[in-house]
Amino acid sequence: MALKIVKGSIDRMFDKNLQDLVRGIRNHKEDEAKYISTCIDEIKSELKQDNIAVKANAVCKLTYLQMLGYDVSWAAFNIVEVMSSSKFTFKRIGYLAASQCFHEGTDVIMLTTNQIRKDLSSPNQYDTGVALTGLSCFVTPDLARDLANDIMTLMSHTKPYIRKKAVLIMYKVFLKYPESLRPAFPRLKEKLEDPDPGVQSAAVNVICELARRNPKNYLSLAPLFFKLMTSSTNNWVLIKIIKLFGALTPLEPRLGKKLIEPLTNLIHSTSAMSLLYECVNTVIAVLISLSSGMPNHSASIQLCVQKLRILIEDSDQNLKYLGLLAMSKILKTHPKSVQSHKDLILQCLDDKDESIRLRALDLLYGMVSKKNLMEIVKKLMLHVDKAEGTTYRDELLTKIIDICSQSNYQYITNFEWYISILVELTRLEGTRHGHLIASQMLDVAIRVKAIRGFAVAQMATLLDNAHLLTGNTQRNGICEVLYAAAWICGEFSEHLEDPKQTLEAMLRPKVATLPGHIQAVYVQNAAKLFATVLRNQEGAPEAAQETSQLMIERLPLFVQSANLEVQERASCILQLVKYIQKLQQKDVEVAEEVTALFAGELNPVAPKAQKKVPIPDGLDLDAWINEPPSESESEDEKPKAVFAREEPKHTRTRHTEVDEKELAKRREARKQEQANNPFYIKASPSSQKVYQDAPGVEHIPVVQIDLSVPLKVPGLPLSDQYVKMEEERRQKDNDKKKKEKKRKRDKRGRGKHADSGPESEEDITPAQQVDIMTEEMPENALPSDDDDKDPNDPHKALDIDLDKPLADSEQLVARTHRSAEVLKSPGGDGDGETITPEPKKKTRKDKKEKKKVKDKERTRSAEDKKNKKKHKHDPEEEEAKIEEAITLVNAEEAQPAAAADLDFWLTTDAAPSSAQEAVAATIPEVPIEAEPSEVKEAEPEEMKSKHKKKKPKKEKEEMEREKKKKKKRHHHHRSDREETESVQNGTMEEEEEEPLPPMSNYCLLAENDYIKMVYDIQGNLQDGSQVVVSIIFQNKSSSVLKSMEFNVLDSLNSKLERPEGATPHDALTVPFQLPPDVSNEARFVFAVQSIVMPQKLKGTLTFIVKSDDSATHEKLDFKLHFTCTSYLITTPCYSDAYAKLLESGDLKSSSLKLEGVTMPFHHSLARICFHHHFSVVERVDSCASMYSRSIQGHHVCLLVKTADETVSIDAKCDELMLLENVLDEIKQTFSQS
């Protein structure tokens, strides 16, 4: 062995190690690729060797090469080999390599399952750690499924180092194997209160990550997180929790109300900028969710804005950036509070940091008003001029358009100004956003009728101007605006001053260099213009013929176009014009007819209109109209919709498919609407003339400005004039108003308020009377909210209701070893009312095991102390026990109950303070030298008492109603916690899976110097003749215990279930080894025939104690005690069924009296529930009925009463012997205390 190692290291001395490789690469800068390829050859030969050290070295080098971009997937199998080395050094190298280059497509991953499982259960915590770290990077659905259970077990590992890794990796497991979320969740939740801060933080991390994607499922955790938030001092954890609350508040505004106060306190008190920032963020989220109804939240907004201003003014660019980021969130709901900081934000536009400038731009979007829009946009235009990088310039461009067009052009008072801004923006060379400008132009021109004249004039100048045509038009995105310009000029050609000139401009040969879709628009709109020109030239046949001649001369250029659309349109129009020319030559008046070609009004249609047309009842769009053709026809090359932008047209034609009646109705409605609308021009086919003198046109102030001058010179900023004009206009308006006001004031005497100084929003009247047409929507449009969710989002699968109790089918497949195999998947029993306790039970047991083994002594002493000193902690303990005992949750009740709890928690107004009080209460109560376990127990109690208050009341009312017993009512106030809890214990409700069991049913089986065994027996619900014995083996020695064999001397009545083929004397191998100080649990199944009598079975455990130099065989004898209780299974029973059962009279009765019972009644009940597997059917004051069922279906009913330290139990059961034995055992339980 030693020789081999020496040999191995000698071998290695001749190999290149990682450092040599790196050095080599650095020394071969010129021919790096060649050098590396020789290195890869070396590595390949190294991988062929048997020596694992050589292999590991090779894999290590491969990991480095992978970082440099070399594909190393060919070595995947070798990586697996290195991973499975027993040496930690190599294992780590292997796992690192795997984590860097394995992925779901790596086929050798399936070979690793067992190796990883072995490493996970390795006695060496670093083996486990390395495996977890690696697995977190390459876990696949298969691995997640196979290992989920192992990892879940690790979540309760003794070492916090392992626990925290196991907790974190669960998130990855959930993602890959969503079925594991529900079974694992209770334990994950438990880890939120882990004593180790690292584990706690990991659990918070995982739950936050889960909750971020599906927040509503985690609302019920809010109280727990609230407690953590008010008690934790770990900023990392606080940040996560506060972020989580930010995600939760939109779902539950009441939560927000509760949060405001503690968050505000944190904002005031913390000096950590990160925490401050997250608090502000969450407060903002709260304020958004509260929208209104909170009288004093303006203070909170002020606080946030003020803190953010401090951040923005900070010299630290990071804070500045984040301040702006958060500010933009406030802006959405409280724009006024942000607008007062406009100066600061405009200042940020000049920042040298692009990230900050972009953020400031975002903010400006929300800060504009009618008053300041022009000013802000002017400033932005200056920045556009200055901007050097195209990205930032493009960003500015889109922002300007966003700002102006937001909320249906709400802030634009002067559309001429806006058009001129758009025209100015066309000067930007090389921008990607030409289409954006174009669509704005189209939108404004179509929807703002009053501006059409002006817009058309501007567009005509654009068309006439060559500057957009210069340069490489294919790459220059700005030529897109010509698309809009051509269309506007064509469609609204009646506004053109000189349509002939525009027509000529549109038919210039250079147009042929434009992209096809623009040319197509040119051709089509040239035809429209042609119609207009003909119309204008009515009575001048020569001029008209000239125009036709122009068309005939120019159009052939387009007929030759390579673009199909252009070609088709051009040839069509060309033929048309030729025909017209013929008619003209015959002196026929054609203008009227040609114009009719393009008559009619186009109405804007909302972009989503088509999608929102409701599907009529009985129409199945997926059904075949005709039988599908037998052969699949080739459906290639469907021509793309060329007129994508002219969708309104298409949509309109589709509209006509509605039935006639409907259509008539709509037409009527529209006419009505149009009649009331002074700017609406009636759209009869021959309306063009009417159009000209429509009332809206009067408002177009085209004459006022000398347009041609500025736009002939494209460089001149025209919009500035508007700013000036606008200012003057407003000034004038203001003066007028002031005068009026003055007059009024003079009349009224002294006004109370001084003049409002700078004009307020309302004072600004738009320059033109502007009617912004709304886009048309189909009638009965569905208000669908268009879920844009990604169907492939892995988090979708994790949208799982976590409050529902676990079903059997959901539990994770247990680690397969022989004994466990027998009890896999215990299904629900026939009633369908109950579910099996298995999964939860197991979770608890693991926990218990740890507790018991480690803290047994401590817990006991702590208990004593508590019993004496702090009476308060007692109920909690009992409660935990009850939770243990009642693992069967009524499925119907659990969920509403949880919801009710949250409801209650949220509605208590005093809660923030009470929570603080709770924290305050916990801290002083726990003496500094107190055991940690005590601290742990104290906290949940505070929690639970808050959690559960509501239900007992409800439950009780129900009970009273049902039974109509004249017992006095309990009123539960928040303050009398003691009482509340006692009643609650009595009602035996369980909805919180928060097991922190300080006690357990495990009792000592046997113990010697090496090993200690504790056991618990549970009935197997599935098989009436089986019980399961769970034994925890704890290694007390400092050596490894292995080859443990478990054997029992079978009796006639009870037999150990052995694998098939084994004789009744064969021992069962315990499926694990025990490293020092480690404990583990194994389960053994016994078959029993009669269950009416208790029984004892003798058995032996043999094992090998392996220490460094020696190995000895040891053996330990034990006696397994099967009590009658262990054959009982906790089964819930409804009171009506219970009454029926008692009435049936088939039951034999017995009774028992216990004297000197000093403990409170609910403690006694809990004790019976916990230790003897009963459940409470109902409880009224000092009297309770309880029920349990044996594995063979015997009913056991108890009526427990208490008076003066005496507990009397009247019992009934089908089987008297069983009953008496059970009563004996109950008696024993009480005598032990």
Added chain:
Amino acid sequence: MIKAILIFNNHGKPRLSKFYEHYSEDTEQQIIRETFHLVSKRDENVCNFLEGGILIGGSDNKLIYRHYATLYFVFCVDSSESELGILDLIQVFVETLDKCFENVCELDLIFHVDKVHNILGEMVMGGMVLETNMNEIITQVDSQNKMEKSEYPVTAQGFIPRASCSKLAGLMLKEPLLSVSYVWPSVIPVTFEQLSSHIYIN
């Protein structure tokens, strides 16, 4: 979630890359190149956040980076991470490296990328922050190294002689942002040992 952690030098040479989502080697290289391109053209005194997660994942992502002497440390994270928290995490990372390598410099990362990975593995796991307490990280790293040493004394001598990197500035020499800690602020620059006593009171 942290989507990726990249370390490269002023010339864009990768020194460590850790992707928590799978990409092909080519894509990884492209991401590194583009990230370098984005980050390197930024001035020293601008903010440490970069938007536009076109590289990895959607627009939810941010690049958060710090520049130490010759190296850039870049974390690509989504919106569930606190920006300032990540900045501090980078600081913790670099300080941990500094402790583990005794005045860390670029050469340490060049020759011992595996060790850097091991340290990182104790801080971030599967894209989630595992541990932020430097002492705890160092303890775990040390005891694993000890274990390695006990198994294979040879591999433990990997550290190159100090002389060979004397020419290079140690990363921490500049300590540009040590005094700026967002999660654990303090008036005077404090060591993280002192801080850790604040972190975990319970």
